[in-house]
Amino acid sequence: MAEEMTYVNSDGLRLDGRKVDELREIKITPSVLSRAEGSCYMEWGQNKVLVGVYGPREALPQHIQDPTKALVSFIYRMATFSVSERKNPRPGRREIEISKVCGEALEAAIFLERFPNTTIDIYTHIFDSNAGTRVTALAAAAVALADAGIPMKDMVSSCAVGRAGGNIVLDLNKYEEDAPDAVDMPMAIMPRKKEVVLLQMDGLMEKKQWFEAFNLGVQGCMSVYEMQKDALKKRYLEIEKDAMQEIEKAGAKMDKAAKEGEPQ
Ligand code: UDP
Numbered sequence: 467m468a469e470e471m472t473y474v475n476s477d478g479l480r481l482d483g484r485k486v487d488e489l490r491e492i493k494i495t496p497s498v499l500s501r502a503e504g505s506c507y508m509e510w511g512q513n514k515v516l517v518g519v520y521g522p523r524e525a526l527p528q529h530i531q532d533p534t535k536a537l538v539s540f541i542y543r544m545a546t547f548s549v550s551e552r553k554n555p556r557p558g559r560r561e562i563e564i565s566k567v568c569g570e571a572l573e574a575a576i577f578l579e580r581f582p583n584t585t586i587d588i589y590t591h592i593f594d595s596n597a598g599t600r601v602t603a604l605a606a607a608a609v610a611l612a613d614a615g616i617p618m619k620d621m622v623s624s625c626a627v628g629r630a631g632g633n634i635v636l637d638l639n640k641y642e643e644d645a646p647d648a649v650d651m652p653m654a655i656m657p658r659k660k661e662v663v664l665l666q667m668d669g670l671m672e673k674k675q676w677f678e679a680f681n682l683g684v685q686g687c688m689s690v691y692e693m694q695k696d697a698l699k700k701r702y703l704e705i706e707k708d709a710m711q712e713i714e715k716a717g718a719k720m721d722k723a724a725k726e727g728e729p730q
Contacts, residue, residue: 471631471645471646473630473631473632473635473642474631474633480642481641481642482639484637486633486634486635486636487682487685487686488636489625489636489637489686489689489690490510490511490512490637490639491510492508492509492510492690492693493508494507494508494605494606494609494693494696494697495507495508495697496609496612496613496698496701497613497701498516499516499518501518502518502520502610502614503520503614503615503616504518504610504611504612504613504614504615505517505518505519505610506606506607506697507606508605508606508609510598510601510602510605511596511598511637511639512594512595512596512639513592513594513596513597513598513599514592514593515592515593515603515606516590516591516593516606517588517589517603517606517607517610518588518610519586519587519588519607519613519614519616520587521536521584521585521587521614522536522581522585522586522616523584523585524583524584525537525583525584525585531582531583531584532582533582533583534582535579535581535582536576536580536581536582536584536585536586537584537585538572538573538576538578538586539585539586539587539588540565540566540569540572540588540590540607541565541587541588541589541590542561542565542568542590542600542603543557543590543591543592544561544592544595544599545591547593548593548594549595564600564603567600567664567666568590568600568603568604568607568664569588570664571604571622571624571663571664572588572604572607572608572622574619574622575608575611575618575619575621575622575656575663576611576617576618577617577618577619580617586611586616588611590603590607595640596639597638597639597640597643597650598637598638598639598652600624601624601625601626601652601653604622604654605622605624605625605654605690605694607622608621608622608624608694609694609697612694613698613701619659620658620659620661621656621657621658621691621694621695622654622655622656622663623655623657623687623688623690623691623694624652624653624654624655624664624690625637625652625683625686625687625689625690626638626651626652626653626686627653627679627680627682627683627686628642628643628648628649628650628651628669629645629647629648629649629669629675630642630643630645630647630648631645631647632647634675634678634679634682636682636683637686638650647669648668649668649669649671649679650667650668650669651665651666651667651668651680651683652665652666653666653680653683653684653687654687655684655687657688657691
């Protein structure tokens with residue numbers, strides 16, 4: 467019989483040194499693309515994602531337009547080199563499904579009715595991966611939407627939770643996702659409204675364990691929410707600083723011009 471793997475040691479640490487309720491390191495950088503209305507580059511452990519938001523812009527061809535609201539198009543794509551074995555560049559069933567569920571999660575948060583006949587296009591590209599790419603793409607896309615100034619009812623914050631080797635663990639890595647008894651549960655919430663906008667589950671769990679996992683997942687999403695807010699606040703402080711510098715420069719120029727125009 468195959469030897470049973472240990473995913474959490476006697477000190478309560480996982481194979482990558484994390485505690486069971488610990489997220490991988492997350493770095494969020496908004497406003498990285500000049501041509502996009504909003505953008506975000508995010509690293510979540512080994513996962514690396516770039517997101518560009520375009521619109522709201524006229525939905526074309528015209529017959530797809532909805533006079534009552536904006537359409538949301540969410541594209542999730544993995545680069546051929548983002549996985550251990552070259553990925554076929556053609557979007558597969560998995561990418562189409564992830565695009566659909568993530569788009570629907572964000573639709574719940576956007577004030578769509580304010581932009582009739584338009585489309586909001588969200589492109590998310592994965593450059594490196596180690597499980598949890600859909601929740602990385604979703605969290606980064608929510609930051610990019612805020613960066614684009616698109617009015618939202620709430621942020622969308624995401625993370626995955628599940629089971630490996632009998633333990634309920636937050637933010638599974640690929641090794642944990644491949645455990646024989648693995649359960650992977652990607653989820654996303656609107657943190658202030660306390661609404662679940664994405665909940666998927668791969669594998670089976672008893673009800674008690676499911677609630678334990680779900681509560682841990684909510685806790686993970688709330689931590690991601692804090693990081694999303696911090697990244698956006700930092701960005702707005704930078705914008706404010708740049709604007710103040712521009713105003714000061716313009717003021718100095720006007721003072722100089724006024725002095726030069728003064729009678730001697
Ligand atoms: N993966 C892969 N090839 C693929 C799709 C996924 O090697 O075609 C890897 C990738 O590292 C991904 C992980 O499997 O992060 C888990 O994929 P899953 O479908 O569970 O989605 P994710 O956890 O990334 O949202």
